[in-house]
Amino acid sequence: MxxxxxxxxxxxxxRKAKSDRLFVELxxxxxxxxxxxxKDDNLSGPADFDGLTSKLSTINLQDENFIPPKPVRRxxxxxxxxxxxxxxxxxxxxxxxxxxxxxxxxxxxPPKPKMEEPTEEAEPDNKLQVLSWPDIxxxxxxxxxxxxxxxxxxxxxTNERGTSIIKVIRMESPIKAQTKxxxxxxLVDEEPHSESDLIGExxxxxxxxxxxxxxxxxxxxxxxxxxxxxxxxxxxxxHKRIKRQDPDRLQFYPSPSRYLDDTKFLVVELGDAGTAxxxxxxxxxxxLWDIFFHVAIALARAEAHIEFEHRDLHEGNLCIRxxxxxxxxxxxDRSSYFxxxxxxxxxxxxxLSRAHADSQVEGSEPIAYDLERDLSLFTSEHAPxxxxxxxxxxxxxxxxxxxxxxxDHKTAYEDGLDGPIAWAQHExxxxxxxxxxxxxxxxxxFKGTKKQLNAFKRLTxxxxxxxxxxxxxxVPSFGSASEVVQFALESGWIEEGxxxxxxxxxxxxxLSILANxxxxxEVLDGETDTEPDGETPARRSxxxxxxxxx
Numbered sequence: 001m002x003x004x005x006x007x008x009x010x011x012x013x014x015r016k017a018k019s020d021r022l023f024v025e026l027x028x029x030x031x032x033x034x035x036x037x038x039k040d041d042n043l044s045g046p047a048d049f050d051g052l053t054s055k056l057s058t059i060n061l062q063d064e065n066f067i068p069p070k071p072v073r074r075x076x077x078x079x080x081x082x083x084x085x086x087x088x089x090x091x092x093x094x095x096x097x098x099x100x101x102x103x104x105x106x107x108x109x110p111p112k113p114k115m116e117e118p119t120e121e122a123e124p125d126n127k128l129q130v131l132s133w134p135d136i137x138x139x140x141x142x143x144x145x146x147x148x149x150x151x152x153x154x155x156x157x158t159n160e161r162g163t164s165i166i167k168v169i170r171m172e173s174p175i176k177a178q179t180k181x182x183x184x185x186x187l188v189d190e191e192p193h194s195e196s197d198l199i200g201e202x203x204x205x206x207x208x209x210x211x212x213x214x215x216x217x218x219x220x221x222x223x224x225x226x227x228x229x230x231x232x233x234x235x236x237x238x239h240k241r242i243k244r245q246d247p248d249r250l251q252f253y254p255s256p257s258r259y260l261d262d263t264k265f266l267v268v269e270l271g272d273a274g275t276a277x278x279x280x281x282x283x284x285x286x287x288l289w290d291i292f293f294h295v296a297i298a299l300a301r302a303e304a305h306i307e308f309e310h311r312d313l314h315e316g317n318l319c320i321r322x323x324x325x326x327x328x329x330x331x332x333d334r335s336s337y338f339x340x341x342x343x344x345x346x347x348x349x350x351x352l353s354r355a356h357a358d359s360q361v362e363g364s365e366p367i368a369y370d371l372e373r374d375l376s377l378f379t380s381e382h383a384p385x386x387x388x389x390x391x392x393x394x395x396x397x398x399x400x401x402x403x404x405x406x407x408d409h410k411t412a413y414e415d416g417l418d419g420p421i422a423w424a425q426h427e428x429x430x431x432x433x434x435x436x437x438x439x440x441x442x443x444x445x446f447k448g449t450k451k452q453l454n455a456f457k458r459l460t461x462x463x464x465x466x467x468x469x470x471x472x473x474x475v476p477s478f479g480s481a482s483e484v485v486q487f488a489l490e491s492g493w494i495e496e497g498x499x500x501x502x503x504x505x506x507x508x509x510x511l512s513i514l515a516n517x518x519x520x521x522e523v524l525d526g527e528t529d530t531e532p533d534g535e536t537p538a539r540r541s542x543x544x545x546x547x548x549x550x
Contacts, residue, residue, distance in 0.1 A: 128266075129221045133228045133259075136166070136267070143230050145238040147276050147316050149349040151190055151197075153253050155234070156272065163272040164218070167349075168265050169193055171222075176258035190252045198266060200367040204350045207306045207357045213298025215319075215348050216271035223265045227256030249382070273346035274321025283447045285456045286326055286341035291318070291442055292435070293338050293488060294345035297499065299431045299481035307359050307366065307426045311392060312352040313434035314385040315441050319346045337459075338494040354423060368424040378409035388437050391469055392430045396421050401469055401477065428480035435484055436467045463487060 137143040137157060147154040152169045172192045208214040235256050242249055274280075282288065295318065302308035310317075324342035332340060356366035371377060371393070378393050380386045387403065394404040397416040413420040439460075446453050457464070465471065466478050466487070478484050488494045 131221055131223050131267075132225045133223060133231055133256075136223055137228060137230050141230075143234055145234045146279075148253060149317065149351060151193060151351055152349075154348075165215075165270040165272050167268045167270060168223070169198060169268075170254075171195070171264040171266055173224075173262055173264040174260050175254060175263050176260060178254075178258075182255070185251065187251050187254070189254050193266075195266070200369060201350045201353065202268070204306075204308070204353050204355045204367055207355055208302060208308070208350070211298065211301050211305065213294060213301070213345065213347055215273055215346050218269040218271065220266065220268045223267050224263065225259070225261055226263075227259045232256045270348075272321075273319035273348065274344070275319060276316055277318040277320055277441075278315040280320045281447055282442055282445055284326065284341065285446075285448065285452050286337075287343055288442050288446065288456050289337045289493070290339065290341040290343050291320065291345055292439055293485070293494060294343075295347065295438060296435055296481050296484045296488070297494075298345075298347055299435070300485040302355070303428050303431065303480055303482050305357075307354075307356040307428075309354045309426070309428060309430045310347065310350065310352075310434060311354060311369075311371075311430050312349060312385075313347065313431075314383075314388075314437065317347065317349045318438070319348060320344070321346070334495060336493055336495045336498070338488070339498055354426070356426065359426075366424050366426070371423050372412040372421060375409055375412055379406040381406060384441075385437060388433050391433050392427075393421070395429055395433075396423070396425075396427065401471065401473070403469070428482070429477075431481040432467065432478045432484065433469055435478075435481060436469050439464065439467060463491075 140159065142158045144156045144158075145153060146156050146165075149167065152167045155166050155168065157164050157166060170190065170192045172194055175189075178187060178189070202217075202220070205215075205217045209217065232255070235253075239251055277291070282291075295313070299308070299310065321344045322342055323344045326342045327340040352369045352371060354366060354368035356364070358364035359366070371389075377386075378390050390406065390409060391401075391403045393409055394402055397404070397414060399417050415421075418425070443453060443457065446456075463484075466476055467484070468475075471477065478487070485494070485499075489496060489499075
């Protein structure tokens with residue numbers, strides 16, 4: 001491949017009006033001259049990003065005709081059961097919580113479990129433009145490796161105009177064999193990926209584009225050829241830093257020194273959302289409130305609109321950015337706890353995610369990565385988040401809080417409650433598991449005073465009671481991120497006005513999405529009603545809890 005002389009142009013501008021960027025305002029990104037498009041005859045994959053998504057459904061947060069899913073649905077294959085109500089061992093549960101076991105809506109499993117993939121856009125006609133690594137990072141620009149996602153490396157590229165984040169996924173292409181030293185060091189190469197593996201994530205990212213709290217995708221292209229010196233240097237620096245932090249951590253991505261002329265990568269360019277949570281220092285309880293509930297609110301919106309489950313929401317897939325100064329306690333005009341830190345939180349990486357934008361359309365199919373393809377995700381114990389993967393799969397198999405040990409995750413497509421395990425089914429309890437993980441992570445890595453941390457934990461004691469995946473059997477559980485946000489609203493930690501965007505005249509609040517429109521007034525007033533089948537509605541507004549300042 002001949003070397004291209006033109007430079008990469010970063011920072012494709014957003015087409016959204018400024019008033020529509022509800023929580024997200026990205027910094028100015030680098031501007032460069034645009035390289036010419038080059039056809040790659042060996043590529044059999046999707047076209048340019050705009051072409052790929054031209055037929056996709058658009059999510060409109062302001063749609064007056066949006067019909068939210070029912071708070072409780074039952075599997076068509078399961079008869080209605082009335083579970084005995086156990087006596088709660090600690091404070092009485094809020095009535096909108098699910099009793100005993102965190103059972104969430106389930107759908108019937110398909111006869112043959114397999115990865116759900118889009119078929120309409122599988123083989124478009126056009127080709128992606130092909131660049132070289134010197135095009136991506138020319139002389140004068142700075143490239144820094146900042147993270148490793150589920151099957152991609154993440155870099156930040158900076159010049160005098162600003163920054164962009166690029167997510168780099170190795171395609172099926174040749175690469176140099178490992179040296180003896182690399183084999184001895186425990187290098188485990190991440191497997192290359194086909195275009196079909198990536199279609200689902202790109203489509204989900206398009207569905208999430210207009211939902212606040214999710215990363216802004218700009219464009220995508222191919223990069224082919226040998227690496228530049230800057231790429232090798234930042235790769236080495238990243239792994240030296242990681243080894244200092246965690247000496248036992250393995251290296252999963254090949255050194256750029258092994259790239260050949262035909263080594264090919266798919267690169268997705270993102271808006272710079274700031275610093276990964278794992279590298280951000282937490283020194284105030286305002287940051288704890290904002291990080292946790294920014295994530296919960298974003299997940300609640302995505303659950304309501306596209307039945308979204310992230311399924312891989314560890315500290316490396318959350319980015320933190322300072323957008324303003326913290327507001328001192330004496331200058332606050334409200335008694336809630338959310339929104340005073342000056343931080344903005346963005347969710348990244350949908351490689352293992354599940355979503356269904358057209359769930360109301362008969363015959364439409366969800367997009368979901370089939371995690372049964374690699375059971376090592378559930379048997380591995382190399383990182384704390386591996387337990388969350390096992391908890392997700394255990395819930396798909398059992399429907400309760402029990403976490404099966406690694407040795408019980410060695411048979412793919414085992415029978416669960418509704419037949420063979422199928423990751424296409426919607427189980428928003430997986431979002432609750434990751435929220436519990438985030439809660440524990442931010443409290444364990446808090447650098448403020450012990451007094452501050454104890455005050456935060458005391459205020460959120462009841463929240464953690466229903467969030468805790470290790471809670472005793474009789475303790476109720478949240479069934480979704482939406483219920484976590486509902487609990488925060490009822491507790492007075494978040495005000496409903498904070499869930500509205502700039503265009504309050506036409507945007508619906510999360511609260512109205514969580515509850516049925518006909519029941520919204522009753523939910524707000526704390527009234528109860530009876531369903532036609534005699535069951536009690538899922539939610540009722542409890543009395544506001546007394547709070548002490550942190």
